[in-house]
Amino acid sequence: MTPAGWAAAIAVLLVAINLASQAIALWRLRRPLQRSALLDTLPPVTIVRPVRGLEAFSRETAVSGLELDYPRYSTIFCVADAQDPIIPLIEELIGIYGTGKARLIVGDVPVSANPKLNNCVRGWEEAATDWVILADSNVLMPKDYIQRMLAAWRPATGLVCSTPAGSRPLCFGAEVECAFLNAFQARWQYVGEALGLGFAQGKSMLWNKPFLDANGGIAALGAEIAEDAASTKLVRNTGRQVHLVGQPFEQPLGRRRLRDVVQRQFRWARLRRVTFLPFFALEVIATPLLAAVLAAFGASALGLPVWLAPLLVLLVWYAGDIVLSASVGWFLNWRSALAMLVRDIVFPGIWAYAFVGGEVSWRGNAMKIRTDGANKLNDTAPALSAASTKISD
Secondary structure, three states, X not given: OOHHHHHHHHHHHHHHHHHHHHHHHHHHHOOOOOOOHHHXXXXXXEEEEEOXXXXXXXXXHHHHOOOOOOOOXXXXXXXXXXXXXOHHHHHHHHHHHOOOOEEEEEOOOOOXXXXXXXXXXXXXXXXXXXXXXXXXXXXXXXXXXXXXXXXXXXXXXXXXXXXXXXXXXXOHHHHHHHXXXXXXXXXXXXXXXXXXXXXXXXXXXXXXXXXXXXXXXXXXXXXXXXXXXXXXXXXXXXXXXXXXXXXXXXXXXXXXXXXXXXXXXXXXXXXXXXXXXXXXXXXXHHXXXXXXXXXXHOHHHHOOOOXXXXXXXXXXXXXHHHHXXXXXXXXXXXXXXXXXXXXXXXXXXXXXXXXOOOEEEEOOEXXXXXXXXXXXXXXXXXXXXXXXXXXXX
């Protein structure tokens, strides 16, 4: 076979793999809600929710977690800084819903370089139930939030979690973030779970408290710079599995600058590169760039003009993303294909930079994410305003 023929064959193979992943994700996400023995018992549940700063959706997401259709649950809001502007809102909600439904804990415990994890420690310790959900502040919880978490628990489960479904973008930058979160990251996470390679995601995590406490407690999640990576490894080391909810929970985005979206993607890419290098190394083939380049090189073997072969790759690739998104109710509009194209243009650069760049912005501080595990916050870095940052980024 000629070099052009090999290039064409590999391009077709990459497109076929991508279509297969979209089909697997669609099957997994359209599966009817499963029942579980845990769901049938409706055990008491504690939601530990770290919060920081006021955002456009702060009230809505906080209230959503206080109006769930579940008989026995309570929420512990955790705030690291006593001067945080989110505190008056949380105190107002406690006054409305009562101390039996919600509590506030102020002050963190530095068990790791992960600020979100540090902010959860006291809430975890105060939780008096066997079942605890660690939930980010920007998760919009549906009425059956807890039921959907419990329904995914199986006898061999060590952790149930949910990746975010980006929604309500109010600008193009936020639409690009939707393209990253939904048809790219959520899709591949559900594919991984369907293939028996479930990875944790820190947005919503349902833990059996005695299980985690017997394996080092919440401080054990500081073994990696990202608590979801540490959670994945901890669960796998015990011979258990990570499972995902039937459908991911919504994360309303509002306005996002494209620059900030790229910075967040770099931070997450760097974390994945440090914690799961073999899997991260393959991520670059999950975008159409390589397939499009190979298709252009092998166009003659396909009997197509040089310009048409890569165009067909992109059309098939994005048609699959759009069908998947439309079928499961993820955000779509007339610019979604363009947002996906921008996503796939910037991602190879993010992927490559994750191998050489180490400094990211996290909670308003510069942070070195190193490959030797010696991750360290630089507290002398200029702090961002509390209104423009959040613990769950």
